[in-house]
Amino acid sequence: MLGWFASDFFAQSPLLAFPLVGLTIFITVFGVITLRTIHMGKGHAGKARIQHLASLPLNDSNEEIQHD
Amino acid sequence: METERITYNDRISRWFIGASVTWGIVGMLVGVIVALQLAFWQSNLPPYLSFGRLRPLHTNAVIFAFVGNMLFAGVYYSTQRLLKARLASDKLSWIHFWGWQSIIVSAAITLPLGITQSKEYAELEWPIDIAIALVWVVFAVNFFWTLARRREKQLYVAIWFYIATLIAIAVLHIVNALAIPVGPLQSYSVFGGVQDALVQWWYGHNAVAFFLTTPILGIMYYFLPKAADRPVFSYRLSIIHFWALVFLYIWAGPHHLLYTALPDWAQTLGMVFSVMLWAPSWGGMINGLFTLRGAWDRLRTDPVLKFFAAAITFYGMATFEGPLLSIKSVSGLAHYTDWIIGHVHAGALGWNGFMAAGMFYWMVPRLFGTKLHSQKSANTHFYLATFGILLYVVSMWVAGVTQGLMWRAQTEDGGLMYPNFLETVLALKPMYWTRLVGGTLYFVGFVMMAWNLYKTARSGAPVDEEVEVPAATLQDAASSQPHTPWHKLVFGAPVVLTLVVGGMLSTLAFVNEMASTFIVVMAFGVALLGSIALQLTRKSDRPTWHALLEGRALVFTVLTVGAVLIGGVAEIVPMVVTGSRDLKVTKNKPYSPLELQGRDVYVAEGCYTCHSQMIRPFVWETARYGKVSSADDSIFDHPFQWGSKRTGPDLAREGGLRSDLWHYRHLVDPREVSAGSIMPDYAHLERHTFKFSGIEAKVRVMRSLGVPYSVKQVQQAPRDAEAQAILIATGLKKEANVEVPADSKMVAVIAYLQRLGRLPTPQSDPGATNENTVKEVN
Numbered sequence: 006m007l008g009w010f011a012s013d014f015f016a017q018s019p020l021l022a023f024p025l026v027g028l029t030i031f032i033t034v035f036g037v038i039t040l041r042t043i044h045m046g047k048g049h050a051g052k053a054r055i056q057h058l059a060s061l062p063l064n065d066s067n068e069e070i071q072h073d
Numbered sequence: 074m075e076t077e078r079i080t081y082n083d084r085i086s087r088w089f090i091g092a093s094v095t096w097g098i099v100g101m102l103v104g105v106i107v108a109l110q111l112a113f114w115q116s117n118l119p120p121y122l123s124f125g126r127l128r129p130l131h132t133n134a135v136i137f138a139f140v141g142n143m144l145f146a147g148v149y150y151s152t153q154r155l156l157k158a159r160l161a162s163d164k165l166s167w168i169h170f171w172g173w174q175s176i177i178v179s180a181a182i183t184l185p186l187g188i189t190q191s192k193e194y195a196e197l198e199w200p201i202d203i204a205i206a207l208v209w210v211v212f213a214v215n216f217f218w219t220l221a222r223r224r225e226k227q228l229y230v231a232i233w234f235y236i237a238t239l240i241a242i243a244v245l246h247i248v249n250a251l252a253i254p255v256g257p258l259q260s261y262s263v264f265g266g267v268q269d270a271l272v273q274w275w276y277g278h279n280a281v282a283f284f285l286t287t288p289i290l291g292i293m294y295y296f297l298p299k300a301a302d303r304p305v306f307s308y309r310l311s312i313i314h315f316w317a318l319v320f321l322y323i324w325a326g327p328h329h330l331l332y333t334a335l336p337d338w339a340q341t342l343g344m345v346f347s348v349m350l351w352a353p354s355w356g357g358m359i360n361g362l363f364t365l366r367g368a369w370d371r372l373r374t375d376p377v378l379k380f381f382a383a384a385i386t387f388y389g390m391a392t393f394e395g396p397l398l399s400i401k402s403v404s405g406l407a408h409y410t411d412w413i414i415g416h417v418h419a420g421a422l423g424w425n426g427f428m429a430a431g432m433f434y435w436m437v438p439r440l441f442g443t444k445l446h447s448q449k450s451a452n453t454h455f456y457l458a459t460f461g462i463l464l465y466v467v468s469m470w471v472a473g474v475t476q477g478l479m480w481r482a483q484t485e486d487g488g489l490m491y492p493n494f495l496e497t498v499l500a501l502k503p504m505y506w507t508r509l510v511g512g513t514l515y516f517v518g519f520v521m522m523a524w525n526l527y528k529t530a531r532s533g534a535p536v537d538e539e540v541e542v543p544a545a546t547l548q549d550a551a552s553s554q555p556h557t558p559w560h561k562l563v564f565g566a567p568v569v570l571t572l573v574v575g576g577m578l579s580t581l582a583f584v585n586e587m588a589s590t591f592i593v594v595m596a597f598g599v600a601l602l603g604s605i606a607l608q609l610t611r612k613s614d615r616p617t618w619h620a621l622l623e624g625r626a627l628v629f630t631v632l633t634v635g636a637v638l639i640g641g642v643a644e645i646v647p648m649v650v651t652g653s654r655d656l657k658v659t660k661n662k663p664y665s666p667l668e669l670q671g672r673d674v675y676v677a678e679g680c681y682t683c684h685s686q687m688i689r690p691f692v693w694e695t696a697r698y699g700k701v702s703s704a705d706d707s708i709f710d711h712p713f714q715w716g717s718k719r720t721g722p723d724l725a726r727e728g729g730l731r732s733d734l735w736h737y738r739h740l741v742d743p744r745e746v747s748a749g750s751i752m753p754d755y756a757h758l759e760r761h762t763f764k765f766s767g768i769e770a771k772v773r774v775m776r777s778l779g780v781p782y783s784v785k786q787v788q789q790a791p792r793d794a795e796a797q798a799i800l801i802a803t804g805l806k807k808e809a810n811v812e813v814p815a816d817s818k819m820v821a822v823i824a825y826l827q828r829l830g831r832l833p834t835p836q837s838d839p840g841a842t843n844e845n846t847v848k849e850v851n
Contacts, residue, residue, distance in 0.1 A: 015726045021751070024150065026347070026593070027345065028348070028433055030593065030597045031349055031352075032352075033597070033601070034597070034600050034601065034604075035313075035317070035349075035352050037600075037601060037604050038604060039310070039313050039356070040157055041607070042310070042312050042313050043307065043309050043310065051616075051617070051620075053448070054227075054620060055308050056304075057227070058227055058229060058230075058308050058623070059304035059305050059306050059308040060300075061225070061227075061229045061300065062151070062154070062155065062229065062231075062294075062295050062296075062298045062299050062304075062305075063302070063303075063304060065154035065155060065157070065296060065540070066154060066538055066540060071166055072621065
C-alpha cells in the first residue's frame with residue numbers, strides 16, 4: 006500500500022521529494038532545539054530562575070478579587 | 074532590601090478598555106450591516122454606506138479600534154506589573170490614547186467618503202498614516218522608557234512579544250504606507266503592480282501576525298496564569314514559541330498571492346514558511362492549554378477561563394487552517410472564496426474577541442475594586458458568541474468550498490458547468506443569511522458584555538493599585554553588578570550558529586539543484602552538530618545565553634529586530650530591484666488620463682473588495698476570464714488592484730468585452746443587465762463630477778513613480794481626458810439617447826473598465842496613430 010502510494014506520488018515528479026526532505030529537516034531541527042531548550046537550566050540555579058520567571062505574573066500585585 | 078511604594082497608572086488601561094468596547098460595538102455593528110448587504114443587496118445605501126466603502130470601515134474598526142485599544146489596555150496593565158515600574162510618562166500615555174482615538178475617528182469619516190488607498194487594512198490616506206506612525210512612536214517611547222526604569226531585571230515572555238509587536242508594526246506600517254501625495258487626501262503607492270502586491274501582503278499578513286497575534290500572545294502569557302492561578306506550563310517552550318514565531322511569520326505573506334503573477338520563488342517561500350509556522354503556533358497553543366492543567370474544573374463556573382480556553386482553542390484551529398490554506402493546491406480551491414472569510418473570522422472572533430472578553434472580565438472588576446456584576450450574563454455571552462462563531466465559520470466554509478467547486482466544475486466536453494458567474498453567487502445566498510445570524514449572535518453577546526462591564530464599573534470606584542517595589546531601578550543597580558558585554562550576547566554561539574545555517578541556506582538562491590541538495594544536507598548537519606556542541610559545552614553553574622539575554626532589554630530588542638527583518642528584506646529587496654528593470658522592458662502602456670481618473674473612482678468605491686484583477690493559470694479561470702494575468706498587466710498600477718475576494722467576477726480582462734452602454738446600465742442598476750446580481754447600484758456616479766484640471770497632478774505623480782508619461786502628456790492630460798470623455802459621452806447619447814455629463818465619474822470609470830486587459834485604443838489615446846483595433850496586452 007505504502008509502496009503504491011509512494012510510486013504514484015513520485016510518478017508526478019521526482020522533485021516532489023524536495024518538500025518532503027525539507028519538512029523532515031525542519032521537524033528534526035525544530036525537535037532537537039525544542040528538546041535542548043526544554044532541558045536547559047536543569048541545574049538547581051537554572052530551575053530556581055525558571056520558577057521565578059514563570060511565577061512573575063503571579064507575584065506582581067497585592068489583591069485578589071474573588072468571583073462569586 | 075530597601076523598598077518604596079509606587080502606584081500603577083491603571084487609569085489609562087480603564088480608558089483603553091472603554092474605547093475598545095465602544096469601538097468594538099461600532100466595528101461589529103458595521104460587520105453585521107455588511108453581512109446583511111451581501112445577503113440582501115437592498116440594504117446598501119450608496120454612495121456613503123455601500124458595501125465597498127463599509128467593508129474597509131469594518132475591518133479597520135475591529136482590527137485597529139477594537140483589538141488595538143484592547144491590546145494597549147493589556148500591554149500597559151501587564152507591563153507595569155511585570156517590570157515593577159509605573160509607566161514612564163502619564164503625558165505620553167494620554168497622547169497615545171487621544172492620538173489613537175483621533176485616528177479612528179478620522180478613519181470613520183474618510184472611509185465612507187471613499188478616501189482610501191485601497192490597500193487592505195492599510196486603506197487610510199497619507200496624513201492619517203503619518204499620524205499612525207507618530208502615535209506608534211509615542212507608544213514605543215513610553216514602553217521602552219518604562220523598560221529602562223524597571224525594577225525586575227529579567228524580562229518575562231509577555232514583554233518579549235510586546236517588543237516584537239512594537240518593532241514589527243513600525244517597520245510594516247512605514248514601508249507599506251510609502252506613497253507620494255497627489256493632494257491633501259490622496260496619494261499613490263511608491264510600489265506598483267507585483268511589487269506593491271508583495272509589499273501589501275507582507276504587511277497584510279504580518280498585521281495579523283504582529284497586531285492580532287503577538288501582542289495577544291503576550292496578553293495570554295500574562296493573564297492566563299493569573300486567571301488560572303498557576304504559572305505558565307513551560308517557560309522554556311515559550312522561548313521556542315517566541316523566536317520561531319517572530320522569525321517565521323514575516324516570510325509567510327506571499328501565501329496570499331499563490332498562483333498569481335508573483336514570481337514562483339516568492340510564492341514557494343511564502344508557502345513553505347507558512348507550513349513551518351504550524352509548529353511554533355501549536356507550541357504556543359499547547360503551552361496555553363496546559364497552563365490550565367489542574368484548573369479545568371473551574372471552567373464550568375469561571376467565565377474568564379471559559380473565554381481564555383476557547384480563545385486558545387480557536388488560535389490552534391486558525392493556525393492549523395492557515396498553513397493548510399497556504400498549500401498551493403488548497404489555495405487553488407479556497408483563494409478568492411468565502412472560505413478565507415471564515416478562516417479570518419475564526420481567528421478574529423474566536424482568538425481576538427474571546428481573549429479580549431476574558432481579559433475584560435478579569436480586569437474590570439479589579440480596576441474598579443469590585444466584583445463582576447453578573448457571572449450569569451458573562452456565561453450567556455460565552456455560549457451566544459461560541460454558537461455565533463460556529464454558525465459564521467461553518468457557513469463560510471460551506472460557501473467557500475461550494476464557490477470553489479462551482480467555479481472549476483466542467484462539463485463532459487470540457488466547458489464550464491456554471492458559465493454565468495451569477496449562478497455561483499446565488500447558490501451562496503442561504504449561507505450569507507446563516508452568516509448574518511451567526512454574526513448577529515456574536516454581536517448581541519458583545520453588547521451584553523458591554524452592559525455587564527458598565528454595571529460592574531458603576532458598582533465600584535476606580536482603583537489604581539499600589540505596591541511595594543525595590544527602591545533602586547536597574548540603572549541605579551547596574552554599576553554594582555557583573556555585566557556581560559553586549560557583543561557576547563549579540564554574537565553569542567546560538568546567534569552565530571543561526572547565521573551560519575541561514576547563510577548556507579541563502580546560497581540556495583544562486584546554485585543549481587544538485588548543489589542545493591548538497592548545501593541543504595550540509596546545513597542540516599551543521600545545525601544538528603552545532604546544537605549538540607552547544608549542549609555539551611554549556612557549564613551548568615553559569616546562566617545560559619538566553620538567561621543573560623532576558624535581562625538585557627536593548628540587546629533583546631536588537632536581536633528581535635534582526636529576526637523580524639530578515640524575512641522582509643529577503644523577499645522585498647529582490648522584487649524592488651527587478652521592478653525598475655521590468656519598467657524598461659514592459660510592452661504595456663500607461664493609462665490615459667481619463668482612465669487614471671476612472672481608476673481612482675474604482676478605488677474610492679471599493680470595487681476591489683468584491684472584484685479581483687488576477688486570472689490564475691487554471692483552465693477554468695482562463696475559460697471564464699481569458700488569458701492568464703502577467704506581472705506586466707499591472708506594472709503601472711499604483712496601487713495594485715489584484716483584490717483578494719471574488720464576490721463578483723474577475724475584471725482583469727473586462728476591457729472591450731461589453732459596450733459602454735452595458736457598463737452604464739450595469740452601474741446604474743446592476744439587475745437590469747445581470748438578473749439576480751447582489752451588487753449595489755452606482756447611479757450616483759452619473760451625478761458626481763470631477764475637474765479635468767485636477768488630472769494633471771495625478772499624471773505628474775505617476776510620472777515621478779516611473780510610469781513613462783512624457784512631459785507633454787503630463788501637460789496635455791486635462792485636454793486629453795476631456796477629449797476621451799466627450800467621445801464616451803457622445804457615444805452613449807448616440808447609442809441610447811443617454812445624457813451623461815462628460816465630466817461625470819460614470820464616464821471616467823467606464824473608460825477605466827474598458828481599458829482593463831488591453832492596450833489603449835485610438836479613442837483613449839488621442840495622440841496615437843495606431844489602427845483602430847483592440848489589442849491584448851502581451
